[in-house]
Amino acid sequence: xxxxxxxxxxxxxxxxxxxxxxxxxxxxxxxxxxxxxxxxxxxxxxxxxxxxxxxxxxxxxxxxxxxxxxxxxxxxxxxxxxxxxxxxxxxxxxxxxxxxxxxxxxxxxxxxxxxxxxxxxxxxxxxxxxxxxxxxxxxxxxxxxxxxxxxxxxxxxxxxxxxxxxxxxxxxxxxxxxxxxxxxxxxxxxxxxxxxxxxxxxxxxxxxxxxxxxxxxxxxxxxxxxxxxxxxxxxxxxxxxxxxxxxxxxxxxxxxxxxxxxxxxxxxxxxxxxxxxxxxxxxxxxxxxxxxxxxxxxxxxxxxxxxxxxxxxxxxxxxxxxxxx
Ligand code: NDP
Numbered sequence: 052x053x054x055x056x057x058x059x060x061x062x063x064x065x066x067x068x069x070x071x072x073x074x075x076x077x078x079x080x081x082x083x084x085x086x087x088x089x090x091x092x093x094x095x096x097x098x099x100x101x102x103x104x105x106x107x108x109x110x111x112x113x114x115x116x117x118x119x120x121x122x123x124x125x126x127x128x129x130x131x132x133x134x135x136x137x138x139x140x141x142x143x144x145x146x147x148x149x150x151x152x153x154x155x156x157x158x159x160x161x162x163x164x165x166x167x168x169x170x171x172x173x174x175x176x177x178x179x180x181x182x183x184x185x186x187x188x189x190x191x192x193x194x195x196x197x198x199x200x201x202x203x204x205x206x207x208x209x210x211x212x213x214x215x216x217x218x219x220x221x222x223x224x225x226x227x228x229x230x231x232x233x234x235x236x237x238x239x240x241x242x243x244x245x246x247x248x249x250x251x252x253x254x255x256x257x258x259x260x261x262x263x264x265x266x267x268x269x270x271x272x273x274x275x276x277x278x279x280x281x282x283x284x285x286x287x288x289x290x291x292x293x294x295x296x297x298x299x300x301x302x303x304x305x306x307x308x309x310x311x312x313x314x315x316x317x318x319x320x321x322x323x324x325x326x327x328x329x330x331x332x333x334x335x336x337x338x339x340x341x342x343x344x345x346x347x348x349x350x351x352x353x354x355x356x357x358x359x360x361x362x363x364x365x366x367x368x369x370x371x372x373x374x375x376x
Contacts, residue, residue: 089174141321
């Protein structure tokens with residue numbers, strides 16, 4: 052038997068409850084993992100509250116990421132006792148996820164725990180941290196070096212934003228955090244922001260081209276804010292876009308692209324190929340200072356998840372939320 056958060060649908064509403072499940076109910080997979088930690092991401096919030104059409108088959112165990120130890124394996128790459136990490140691949144969406152003491156997955160979905168990391172730290176990083184690293188790597192690949200100027204991070208208090216701030220700071224970039232929560236300013240500076248601007252400044256209607264302010268940007272918000280940022284990025288600057296916390300539309304023009312050579316770089320962590328995924332896990336492990344793990348995370352039990360899921364969908368969660376199994 053194992054404990055899990057289970058989502059069911061009742062009268063078109065998604066209902067979440069903590070249940071004891073039989074091992075036989077685990078979905079088919081090459082590797083059974085004893086989950087030690089999962090984490091709460093924006094997408095988990097949408098899935099658990101039913102606010103987003105994330106889950107199409109019920110019952111479902113949510114949790115788009117987890118870390119733990121292999122309990123049994125039918126694949127040569129993994130042996131019992133190995134520490135592994137899972138993010139993405141539709142787990143917690145269409146395959147049972149990490150908010151359970153046990154999970155079963157195809158071996159191709161896993162990565163080995165990098166040296167220097169454990170399950171707890173891996174889930175403080177989680178999908179959000181992996182995505183933040185992939186965004187920073189995208190900016191680096193586009194030639195955005197620290198001497199080029201300030202990097203803006205939108206949705207700064209969130210999981211992706213907060214890790215991106217720390218990573219950029221560690222790499223020597225000047226980091227500007229855009230946040231809608233002024234009460235988080237001191238915390239944002241403590242994790243690496245050089246200065247903090249009010250999100251409202253980026254919500255004023257964008258002209259096709261505005262004063263050039265940013266060498267680059269990690270955008271987790273999309274919509275009007277991304278449009279505004281594109282109009283403010285320097286000549287040959289770049290924006291790594293990974294999120295839609297402010298909406299999935301993009302009311303922009305081609306002007307930043309055709310007159311300033313601005314690059315809009317899409318970033319996806321879910322289907323990210325194994326090589327790049329492993330490279331990103333190794334780099335994020337090297338870059339994050341020990342202080343990050345104490346300053347950027349809150350730890351909760353499974354029973355606290357439904358309430359926090361609601362909070363993350365309305366932008367009320369700060370930093371990373373870790374779920375102990
Ligand atoms: P969080 O909810 O932790 O953070 C989002 C942050 O955005 C909030 O903390 C808030 O920061 C800001 N925000 C919230 N609502 C709004 C709004 N209406 N308008 C503007 N800003 C808002 O989410 P995550 O960090 O986990 O994820 C961020 C985004 O990235 C999500 O859209 C998520 O789906 C996406 N994502 C994409 C991935 C990919 O592979 N492409 C992987 C992981 C996440 P503040 O209060 O400081 O302004």
